[in-house]
Amino acid sequence: MATILINRYHFLVDWGGIRTEFLEVSGLEMAIEVIAVREGSSKVESENKIPGLLKFSDVSFTRAIQKGDNDFFNWINTRSFGTVERRDVRITLLNERHEPLILWKLRNCFPVRYAGPTLIGNSSNIATETLVITHEGLDIESLAGNEKG
Template identity: 30%
Template sequence: MAQTGVRVDPYTNFNFLVELDGIAQASFMECTGIESVTEVIENRQGGQNTTVLKAPGKTTYSDLTLKWGLTDSTELWEWRQAIIEGRVLRKNGSIVVYDLANKREVVRWNFVNAWPTKWEGPAFHATGHETAVETLVLVHEGITRAV
């Protein structure tokens, strides 16, 4: 619990790392889709005409989308290619947030049994000057917060 009079700043969204079993990809510029949703099951009971009882149903997890600047690294491409060839290689991973000094891990989400469902190559523009960005979408079977 926070102490009275002690300032607690929220963490920034740019100082993060994505870890994937056995893949040494450098850093990612974006990671989105950290989300879970539990369906609502509505039940009407006799004698209670003014309200509907609500209970939790199954929980689903959103796909994780990773974006990074194009390099000569092929590890993520090869992982996606294995899926296309029918070799499902599931990996566990983590999304880790660090403090501003980049010395201390402050938040970690662990996801399990992930595999790439979509790869998107960079868009090229003859007059552009932005970084060429690749995108990989991962499906997974659950995410938990560890810190």
């Protein structure tokens, strides 16, 4: 049976804003903290390692700027007196038939950084904006059934 490779360019982001199209999503990472321990009575001159807490990377969302769409900026500005609007975010990778293949679910997210475009007078590139969010959990679901090439 041949392995079917999945393209990474066809995806949607459900983040609570109006637009779901993005140019790039990066930072879907998690790691287990390693805790080094050594018993005081141990004669071994090395440490034992045990798993600690899960750590999640911040996730960056980049999209083209569109006139009248301030959703990124509005979300980061919900911060007030130690609170901020938290949302769950879903990133769905789609196949060429627009069917969902993989779903990443980020729990209890809030924005930590907004970056507007770099403006260059002699460039024809589109203006983009980036929102970086932090979150408290990452779940991954494979949604594809039997794919046929």
